[in-house]
Amino acid sequence: MAAANELVTARQVLVASLLAAAPLVAAAAPTLPTYAVGSIPVAPGSVSVEFPIHGDFQGELGALVLGQGTYDNHNPFAYLSAASPFAWVHFDVVPNVRLSAAFQEIFYREVAPLGLRDAHEERLVTRARLQQPRGTAALYELFQLDVRSFDDPGGTHRIVYRPRFRIGQGLNLDAVRIHSLVLFQEVAFRFSDSSYTERAFESFRAFVGYMWTTRRGAFVTLGFVGQISLNPAATRYDFLYGPALNVAYRFRSAAKAEAPPVPPDVDVP
Numbered sequence: 001m002a003a004a005n006e007l008v009t010a011r012q013v014l015v016a017s018l019l020a021a022a023p024l025v026a027a028a029a030p031t032l033p034t035y036a037v038g039s040i041p042v043a044p045g046s047v048s049v050e051f052p053i054h055g056d057f058q059g060e061l062g063a064l065v066l067g068q069g070t071y072d073n074h075n076p077f078a079y080l081s082a083a084s085p086f087a088w089v090h091f092d093v094v095p096n097v098r099l100s101a102a103f104q105e106i107f108y109r110e111v112a113p114l115g116l117r118d119a120h121e122e123r124l125v126t127r128a129r130l131q132q133p134r135g136t137a138a139l140y141e142l143f144q145l146d147v148r149s150f151d152d153p154g155g156t157h158r159i160v161y162r163p164r165f166r167i168g169q170g171l172n173l174d175a176v177r178i179h180s181l182v183l184f185q186e187v188a189f190r191f192s193d194s195s196y197t198e199r200a201f202e203s204f205r206a207f208v209g210y211m212w213t214t215r216r217g218a219f220v221t222l223g224f225v226g227q228i229s230l231n232p233a234a235t236r237y238d239f240l241y242g243p244a245l246n247v248a249y250r251f252r253s254a255a256k257a258e259a260p261p262v263p264p265d266v267d268v269p
Contacts (some may be wrong), residue, residue, distance in 0.1 A: 041076035043067040050250040059087035076242040096131040121150035142166040168263035180211040182263040197233035
């Protein structure tokens with residue numbers, strides 16, 4: 001009988017010890033980060049003109065606009081959230097290699113339901129693109145560095161470095177090269193002061209579209225873009241999706257015309 005009482009007492013002591021230790025174990029366990037997730041419809045569109053400057057140098061002028069909805073408004077044209085003129089200088093170093101530099105200004109407009117205010121950003125861009133012809137198709141690898149200058153919502157001026165890596169493909173759908181399929185995938189990172197950004201990852205973007213050309217320099221591309229973005233505080237992932245339109249005209253000789261076509265710049269600034 002005494003042995004049974006001792007066994008019960010031992011069990012009680014063990015249970016009491018485990019209950020006392022439970023808060024310590026819970027406190028020591030690592031806390032996994034949590035993220036809010038939302039989806040926003042967008043509709044980027046751009047127009048540009050490319051023209052010869054001298055020798056292997058080409059210039060390009062254009063503008064980008066961005067329409068978007070909100071988490072509750074699924075109309076991608078509900079708000080005009082950004083407008084951006086840009087200017088590029090391209091240098092065709094050797095066949096299938098192009099180096100480029102650009103200056104871009106972005107004027108952001110207020111989207112009240114998302115808490116977005118009017119803002120302004122200046123951006124310097126450098127880019128290197130490699131083309132790999134594959135018969136009626138071609139692969140394209142691109143590295144781009146954006147240097148962004150803007151004031152954050154708190155009024156602090158920020159310089160953000162954003163390297164972007166893209167791989168794309170152009171595929172002619174007919175013998176006369178009027179109809180084409182173009183697509184690309186891109187990943188972007190973000191580097192700045194730790195008080196502004198918590199994670200290096202910024203976004204992943206994918207685009208697929210149909211391109212039509214007159215073979216005289218006009219290119220019209222209609223497609224669909226999808227993008228997953230992480231906010232600078234690393235607290236929210238947003239999935240952006242919607243139609244995209246690109247219209248371009250190139251004053252270039254037939255000898256320099258790129259075939260298969262290069263996937264257009266479809267940007268969600």
